[in-house]
Amino acid sequence: MKNDSVIDDPAPLQTSYRPSSFVDRESEREQINQIQENQLRNLFLHGPRGTGKTHLLLDHIEKLPSSINTCYIPCRRCSTQYQALKQIYQSVTGENPGDGHHTAKLQREIQDRTTDVETLIVLDDVDFLLSNDGDSLLYKLSRTNPENLSIVIISSQTTDLSQRLEERTYSSLQPSRIGFEPYSAGETYQVLGKRARDSLKPETLHRNALTYIASTTQNISKGLTWLKTSAKNTEDRITEESVRQTQRQAYQDYVSQQLRYFTQHHRLLHQAIEELEEEHGTPINTGKIYDRYQELCKSESVSNRRLSDFLKDLELLDLVEAKYHYGGRKGKTREIKSSSF
DNA sequence: GGTCCACAGGAAGCCTTGGAGT
DNA sequence: ACTCCAAGGCTTCCTGTGGACC
Numbered sequence: 001m002k003n004d005s006v007i008d009d010p011a012p013l014q015t016s017y018r019p020s021s022f023v024d025r026e027s028e029r030e031q032i033n034q035i036q037e038n039q040l041r042n043l044f045l046h047g048p049r050g051t052g053k054t055h056l057l058l059d060h061i062e063k064l065p066s067s068i069n070t071c072y073i074p075c076r077r078c079s080t081q082y083q084a085l086k087q088i089y090q091s092v093t094g095e096n097p098g099d100g101h102h103t104a105k106l107q108r109e110i111q112d113r114t115t116d117v118e119t120l121i122v123l124d125d126v127d128f129l130l131s132n133d134g135d136s137l138l139y140k141l142s143r144t145n146p147e148n149l150s151i152v153i154i155s156s157q158t159t160d161l162s163q164r165l166e167e168r169t170y171s172s173l174q175p176s177r178i179g180f181e182p183y184s185a186g187e188t189y190q191v192l193g194k195r196a197r198d199s200l201k202p203e204t205l206h207r208n209a210l211t212y213i214a215s216t217t218q219n220i221s222k223g224l225t226w227l228k229t230s231a232k233n234t235e236d237r238i239t240e241e242s243v244r245q246t247q248r249q250a251y252q253d254y255v256s257q258q259l260r261y262f263t264q265h266h267r268l269l270h271q272a273i274e275e276l277e278e279e280h281g282t283p284i285n286t287g288k289i290y291d292r293y294q295e296l297c298k299s300e301s302v303s304n305r306r307l308s309d310f311l312k313d314l315e316l317l318d319l320v321e322a323k324y325h326y327g328g329r330k331g332k333t334r335e336i337k338s339s340s341f
Numbered sequence: 342g343g344t345c346c347a348c349a350g351g352a353a354g355c356c357t358t359g360g361a362g363t
Numbered sequence: 364a365c366t367c368c369a370a371g372g373c374t375t376c377c378t379g380t381g382g383a384c385c
Contacts, residue, residue, distance in 0.1 A: 082369090098359070098360070100368090100369075101361090101370090102360095102369060132371090285347075285348085287347060287348065303373070305373085305375080306372080325347090325348090326379085326381070327379080327380035327382065329346080331382095332346080332381085333348050333349080
């Protein structure tokens with residue numbers, strides 16, 4: 001790898017970096033403010049990955065008065081009821097409860113500690129929680145100190161929450177819904193351009209390079225990763241040609257970043273899919289993928305049943321696309337195709 | 342009409358972990 | 364130190380699926 005000579009400040013190219021202003025998200029920001037001002041408790045934000053849902057909400061939280069207690073739960077890391085409750089408990093009390101307690105005990109503690117304090121709980125990437133026992137947790141939270149506790153649910157997979165939750169849970173939550181439209185290529189260009197100006201040295205990025213990235217992906221996280229990978233591999237000027245050359249490596253960087261909190265089995269599973277696609281093209285059936293995973297894993301492999309759940313995780317991360325067949329000539333299977341830039 | 346395909350995904354149970362009670 | 368209990372990770376078992384083919 002070459003040195004970072006075109007990068008002046010690496011921070012603005014990080015996906016976690018929050019810029020001072022947002023491109024074309026004023027109406028969503030306004031909606032969030034209005035809902036909170038009108039004392040409506042719960043909120044459901046949905047839209048594709050990389051459209052700024054999390055960033056906008058974290059920005060909103062930062063501006064809330066310090067009297068309001070906020071708990072941010074990244075559900076891809078806290079995907080079980082216990083893990084999510086543990087995180088909430090930690091935010092509310094400042095203490096780590098450890099493991100081995102009953103969920104009911106943690107719940108009671110949380111209820112006691114939030115009785116007199118306005119509290120906002122954010123469940124980001126809620127689909128990971130819902131694929132476990134999330135419904136039950138949401139139901140319990142929705143009945144915990146309803147006067148003081150608000151819940152914000154963020155999803156990039158679910159557009160209609162009422163279809164994913166039990167009726168009693170949805171009716172208890174009654175969330176106000178805000179949809180985030182995907183960015184256009186022009187808006188993506190603006191967002192990435194601003195980050196590049198804040199990060200790169202002057203005149204080190206060619207306009208065509210940015211146009212190429214923005215026309216290929218409208219997912220801001222992917223675009224930023226691509227820009228960063230290109231910058232790291234360029235000595236003087238990022239051009240369309242250099243961006244094209246780093247496309248593959250940038251995607252690998254993006255995958256590693258997305259899978260960093262998951263198991264080695266998730267990574268091997270993804271590797272198996274990529275290898276099979278390269279050898280045989282797309283789509284690939286799950287049976288072939290499981291066989292290749294076994295070969296890659298050699299020992300200590302998990303069962304196909306477990307792997308089926310891990311494949312679902314890759315779907316939730318938008319790293320693969322799956323077409324479901326519930327019978328028919330192909331049998332009951334999923335046809336898998338990996339997504340890319 | 343019966344059989345086959347190629348798993349999906351639910352249910353039950355096992356094992357490990359860690360806190361609480363005795 | 365020992366036992367009990369709950370949660371989560373995981374495996375095993377099993378049923379269901381619907382169009383193609385005989």
